Amino acid sequence: MSMSRCLIARAEVQTFIERCMLSVGTKPSHARSLAEVLVEGDRRGHYSHGLNRMDVYVKDIRTGICAKEGEPVVERETVATGLVEGNNLLGPVVGNFCMNLALRKARDVGIGWVVARGSNHYGIAAYYAMQALKENMIGMSYTNTSPLVVPTRAKECTLGTNPISVAAPAANGDSFVLDMATSAVAFGKVELHDRNGNTIPEGWGCDSQGKLSTDPSKVLRGGGLVPIGGCEITGGYKGFGLGLMVEVFCGMLAGSQYSRYIRTWRVTDRAANLGQCFVAINPENFSPGFNDRMSDLLSIHRDLEPTDPEMPVVAPGDPERIHMEKCHSLGGIPYHLSVVNHMNDFAKSIGVTTLLPVDKVIR
Amino acid sequence: MSMSRCLIARAEVQTFIERCMLSVGTKPSHARSLAEVLVEGDRRGHYSHGLNRMDVYVKDIRTGICAKEGEPVVERETVATGLVEGNNLLGPVVGNFCMNLALRKARDVGIGWVVARGSNHYGIAAYYAMQALKENMIGMSYTNTSPLVVPTRAKECTLGTNPISVAAPAANGDSFVLDMATSAVAFGKVELHDRNGNTIPEGWGCDSQGKLSTDPSKVLRGGGLVPIGGCEITGGYKGFGLGLMVEVFCGMLAGSQYSRYIRTWRVTDRAANLGQCFVAINPENFSPGFNDRMSDLLSIHRDLEPTDPEMPVVAPGDPERIHMEKCHSLGGIPYHLSVVNHMNDFAKSIGVTTLLPVDKVIR
Numbered sequence: 216m217s218m219s220r221c222l223i224a225r226a227e228v229q230t231f232i233e234r235c236m237l238s239v240g241t242k243p244s245h246a247r248s249l250a251e252v253l254v255e256g257d258r259r260g261h262y263s264h265g266l267n268r269m270d271v272y273v274k275d276i277r278t279g280i281c282a283k284e285g286e287p288v289v290e291r292e293t294v295a296t297g298l299v300e301g302n303n304l305l306g307p308v309v310g311n312f313c314m315n316l317a318l319r320k321a322r323d324v325g326i327g328w329v330v331a332r333g334s335n336h337y338g339i340a341a342y343y344a345m346q347a348l349k350e351n352m353i354g355m356s357y358t359n360t361s362p363l364v365v366p367t368r369a370k371e372c373t374l375g376t377n378p379i380s381v382a383a384p385a386a387n388g389d390s391f392v393l394d395m396a397t398s399a400v401a402f403g404k405v406e407l408h409d410r411n412g413n414t415i416p417e418g419w420g421c422d423s424q425g426k427l428s429t430d431p432s433k434v435l436r437g438g439g440l441v442p443i444g445g446c447e448i449t450g451g452y453k454g455f456g457l458g459l460m461v462e463v464f465c466g467m468l469a470g471s472q473y474s475r476y477i478r479t480w481r482v483t484d485r486a487a488n489l490g491q492c493f494v495a496i497n498p499e500n501f502s503p504g505f506n507d508r509m510s511d512l513l514s515i516h517r518d519l520e521p522t523d524p525e526m527p528v529v530a531p532g533d534p535e536r537i538h539m540e541k542c543h544s545l546g547g548i549p550y551h552l553s554v555v556n557h558m559n560d561f562a563k564s565i566g567v568t569t570l571l572p573v574d575k576v577i578r
Numbered sequence: 579m580s581m582s583r584c585l586i587a588r589a590e591v592q593t594f595i596e597r598c599m600l601s602v603g604t605k606p607s608h609a610r611s612l613a614e615v616l617v618e619g620d621r622r623g624h625y626s627h628g629l630n631r632m633d634v635y636v637k638d639i640r641t642g643i644c645a646k647e648g649e650p651v652v653e654r655e656t657v658a659t660g661l662v663e664g665n666n667l668l669g670p671v672v673g674n675f676c677m678n679l680a681l682r683k684a685r686d687v688g689i690g691w692v693v694a695r696g697s698n699h700y701g702i703a704a705y706y707a708m709q710a711l712k713e714n715m716i717g718m719s720y721t722n723t724s725p726l727v728v729p730t731r732a733k734e735c736t737l738g739t740n741p742i743s744v745a746a747p748a749a750n751g752d753s754f755v756l757d758m759a760t761s762a763v764a765f766g767k768v769e770l771h772d773r774n775g776n777t778i779p780e781g782w783g784c785d786s787q788g789k790l791s792t793d794p795s796k797v798l799r800g801g802g803l804v805p806i807g808g809c810e811i812t813g814g815y816k817g818f819g820l821g822l823m824v825e826v827f828c829g830m831l832a833g834s835q836y837s838r839y840i841r842t843w844r845v846t847d848r849a850a851n852l853g854q855c856f857v858a859i860n861p862e863n864f865s866p867g868f869n870d871r872m873s874d875l876l877s878i879h880r881d882l883e884p885t886d887p888e889m890p891v892v893a894p895g896d897p898e899r900i901h902m903e904k905c906h907s908l909g910g911i912p913y914h915l916s917v918v919n920h921m922n923d924f925a926k927s928i929g930v931t932t933l934l935p936v937d938k939v940i941r
Contacts, residue, residue: 295658296688296863325659328689330864353826368891369882383826391826393819399812418781418812425885443813444806449762449781453806456756456894457820459875463716463746463754467872470865474878500659501693502833509830512822515837519732522788528731531819 260538306337325500392532418445465490623901669700688863755895781808
């Protein structure tokens with residue numbers, strides 16, 4: 216019997232990541248924060264931002280590229296804004312600190328806009344934006360990232376996939392959760408097509424001459440992703456503009472690294488010093504009835520007659536919700552066996568107890 | 579001699595729009611505000627949001643669909659947020675009021691986030707965002723608009739072109755000015771192709787069945803624009819998500835009309851009650867050196883080697899700056915003669931002195 220995936224209980228993934236991180240001396244609260252963000256990435260179906268990346272964080276702590284001691288510090292603030300020095304701590308440590316600060320300010324004066332420098336890769340952007348939902352607020356999160364995107368008309372990568380996440384609460388626990396890279400697609404999607412020997416759709420990436428290419432190897436080697444919108448005629452300059460907007464909120468306000476100065480993707484020879492931005496807005500300071508309007512806006516769209524009856528119209532956050540429900544009904548998070556084996560080999564290499572799969576075969 | 583375009587002095591366009599608006603009883607300060615935004619639209623090369631639309635505003639005042647008396651009112655506020663009742667006044671009157679309020683708050687506490695309901699079409703979104711540049715601040719402006727965009731997987735228009743504008747100051751008066759619809763292209767571009775009998779590129783619009791179409795008449799009659807990103811595989815769901823994000827900032831926070839409840843494009847049988855959002859952020863409350871970093875970010879991109887030597891890489895706001903420089907060197911704003919004739923016929927019909935072209939032939 217060939218089993219390509221296996222099921223692991225959420226709590227087991229959480230504690231596995233924690234014990235790996237603790238084994239290299241990570242502060243327990245920091246290990247917990249990181250594990251929570253990675254587990255949430257997997258539970259939402261964004262496996263590229265979950266357990267799959269755990270070894271990178273362990274190595275960053277072990278080599279000292281990322282700091283294991285200390286806490287973020289507020290450098291300057293008003294009742295509504297904050298600038299935070301992340302002290303090169305793990306991204307989720309900086310992110311949680313900033314988002315909590317933004318929420319506190321939003322409770323007081325309706326909005327909190329907090330920017331961090333000295334941060335690191337923080338997992339899925341939506342994790343931080345969604346913290347606001349617990350307090351019935353709008354949350355936003357932005358980060359700059361290593362250059363992978365080629366601007367419209369150019370041939371060189373100068374911008375990261377610079378994600379935008381906005382979460383807004385509807386009635387009865389429902390919500391809108393936008394979480395999108397400002398590139399047309401994720402780098403991982405191009406890699407997957409390359410590994411499988413498939414071509415990619417036109418409008419995902421370009422070659423080293425800046426021409427759109429359907430050959431994933433040209434995009435990965437010398438070329439780059441293109442901004443949302445694809446080429447200039449279909450509006451790629453808008454995606455380019457959005458990528459720059461994220462830099463305005465992050466690198467520009469934070470005084471961190473930005474654009475082409477950010478270290479190369481997967482090269483961790485120096486501290487990342489990323490810039491990140493966290494926002495909370497309290498709808499109670501605006502027009503009454505926010506949650507009901509949000510529910511109506513979501514219903515308007517979910518109830519639209521679809522072009523293809525098999526493909527219903529979904530609101531931002533719905534695909535992730537479907538994946539979470541699947542994990543819930545399965546009683547765990549399904550992982551490709553190759554990821555589990557890789558992580559277990561890694562765990563053994565650092566003397567950590569391996570993952571315990573749920574005793575259940577899944578297809 | 580056939581002259582397709584003619585040149586009109588900026589001040590003449592300004593006073594022409596003012597006298598047309600005054601002739602139907604518009605408050606002088608409101609007429610001035612409207613004229614300023616429309617002239618700026620033309621000067622920046624966005625002719626679809628300038629003089630070209632003046633007759634619509636005159637009719638809105640004349641028929642009483644838009645209010646000519648009163649001022650916007652702050653309904654609730656904190657030191658950092660505001661909710662404004664626009665009292666169905668002209669969009670630029672509401673927009674200026676809100677942006678000034680946001681700037682005042684940003685001077686005090688680093689940020690001002692102001693939302694308006696009861697507003698009307700406000701011209702180019704960038705006009706308001708750019709007010710922040712005068713005070714060396716970041717400005718943002720968002721508005722919902724009449725449904726013209728078909729969500730990913732759907733066949734019906736439920737969202738407007740819902741623009742996003744973000745302006746940020748660089749050193750020496752330079753700036754970043756993003757001003758983009760969240761649709762792949764503007765409605766006017768599809769109309770232009772239709773009038774000229776040309777097909778449109780794939781990824782601009784869809785037919786009544788929600789399928790991408792290169793036939794502009796299908797897009798205009800029964801179909802609609804598609805979100806930035808085009809179809810689902812090239813990331814159209816991201817543009818759809820951004821259109822909804824604009825609704826969160828506008829209709830949801832404001833309690834105005836939203837989504838499919840907004841009156842149909844070009845039908846002005848009832849008050850628009852648009853929702854709009856205006857933000858100012860003071861970089862002085864964040865990391866020192868903002869302007870220099872912005873200049874560097876702009877230079878990095880403007881100096882990139884282009885794919886086509888004839889098409890340099892441009893930053894958001896650069897094409898508009900080039901158009902303004904052209905107007906400056908010409909000594910006026912170039913208009914198609916058909917627009918000038920149409921507006922002059924309209925002026926005569928309401929007993930107003932016509933436009934005075936600059937005595938200079940242009941090609």
